[in-house]
Amino acid sequence: MESLLLILWRHLLAKLLYLLIERERTCGSNSTPHPSLRFQFGMAGAVYIKGVAVTKYKRSAVNDSDEWPSKYSKFFVQLDDGLELSFTDKRRFAKVRLLEDPASKPPISELGPDALLELMTVDELHGSLSKKKIAIKALLLDQSFVSGIGNWIADEVLYQARIHPLQIASSLSRESTATIHKCIEEVISVCG
Template identity: 80%
Template sequence: MPELPEVEAARRALEEHCVGKKIRRSTVANDSKVIDGVSPEDFEAALNGKTIVAAHRKGKNMWLQLDSPPFPSFQFGMTGAVYIKGVAVTKYKRSAVKDTDEWPSKYSKLFVELDDGLEFSFTDKRRFAKVRLLDNPVSVPPISELGPDALKEPMTEEEFYNSLSNKKIGIKALLLDQVLMVLLCRCVWI
């Protein structure tokens, strides 16, 4: 399952290699389970000819800011991943596309070719991801419902201590409490 650091690695790779480039063409899979709320043709029309201005992330959600809305938004699900042809997106697992690999992958949900010839693809083998076109990704769920981001908004030790000091629960229950684990992660990333 893609975790927050993998989504951040994808965001950074797209930011480094794709920002400032124009989308020459795109191909969107005819998969309404993953491509949410828009036809492949309308999705492609919304992207083609636009310039990528920035790559953003909050939690495990990522979106590309284009020179005008709507913006493609990605919720990675269980097996969502970004691949950039010729670029290793992550250093700790196989993420570079080799010349002998099928490209784009048969699991590609969104394929994009940029004006300089660079290509990237969002894939999802298990089809739990959601790819949407949104005018303002931070204003709608799931992004609008997220709390502070563990990598961007770390808490201090004092904030962490104060958040736990009134808890009267056992360690196992504490470790299984996802809200408290998010707080812990925010503190650890300082």
Template identity: 45%
Template sequence: MSDDRGLLEEVDRAADTVNDVAKDKIIEKVDTVEDTIVFSGVDHQTFAKELTGRKVLDVKRHGKVFWLVLDGEGRMPVLHFGMTGMIHIQGQEPAYYQRKPKDDGNEEWPPKNTKFVLHIAGSDGAAPTKIAFRDPRRLGRVRLCAEPEKEPPVSELGFDPILSMPPLEEFSPLIKKRNMPIKALLLDQSFSAGVGNWVADEVLFHSRIHPEQRANTLSDDEIATLHEKIVYVCKTAVDLKADSEKFPDSWLFRHRWVG
């Protein structure tokens, strides 16, 4: 079974979760674990130092990447989940993309494979809320960026189907100039940020377009349908908070991992 965690709908849910518990609150403390692979371009101690004492003003996302907008001097934490990265709030049951893994380490605190924990100030003297980022396979990346939207990885991403889907008149030329299989194009993050394997399959299934058809051979009607179905699939997955059990029965997704 392929694992598409870290795709647009998963990251959108994580960003919403962090926003709900952290916006307009102070990061009182940051616990980190040394990991020279997951922490990219910054050591774990510097990461903790730059975040401590700053207020979370906002939580933003583009494609598979999300970041915290903090007040004061210093850089912003930017997270890419990779295949197995996830956010876990202490005291809350984590949401799982397809099925809960065996012995996933979520019964303990901090959970297994945690890379950092943010201690978010509680209201009116309440205990702090603790937010853990964990990544069992170490394929995610944690960075600090001064201007996340102007720096890699965000600056290298294409349109976000939820936040910045181009209108059809702009989308159509983007398709027609690409001589490559349409599924491969949809998976290219510099083209459409956040679209992963199952989303691409679902979009093409509803569009009735073969994954190997060359993008520049699609008719105007096919491109219009493709445009519509990208929005439909991505918006539905996000609106349902990436809860696969709530996806429509008519979706290919509901049948791809049966058994």
């Protein structure tokens, strides 16, 4: 039998990958929740196929000499044909949950638009910023405002835009907002 893991729904948002896996057809009731997986990549986790690292990051790396599956394995799949897949998470940020509708439940439902895949237009961004009486850096770090911007990206965006991190978002001109928008696109495209 050939390895097959049927993904019914997937969504990449910020540094998180959400998967909805098909449940076994013999589970009975249609109300049985699907396994919903939240993978946090980068500093937190890595996916491995036995003997092959799919992602490499020093803090996440599993060496060939390490036990299999790793003691840090958060999610492990062994398919009928012997293929083995593991998601390791040494920092313990990943979650595996059984959910009916993952997109409607926190934390996914609380995230703002993804900075890489669905960045607001300049006008939308300016309209949103004009309502916020908070420092621009703090707002950029707020994942419910826009997801996928972490500390170093916010710092780089504001440095490139020549905007002080403590400047109040509502005080930014449309030109400054357009500059921030352009810098977000540029910084994210380089690191994404």
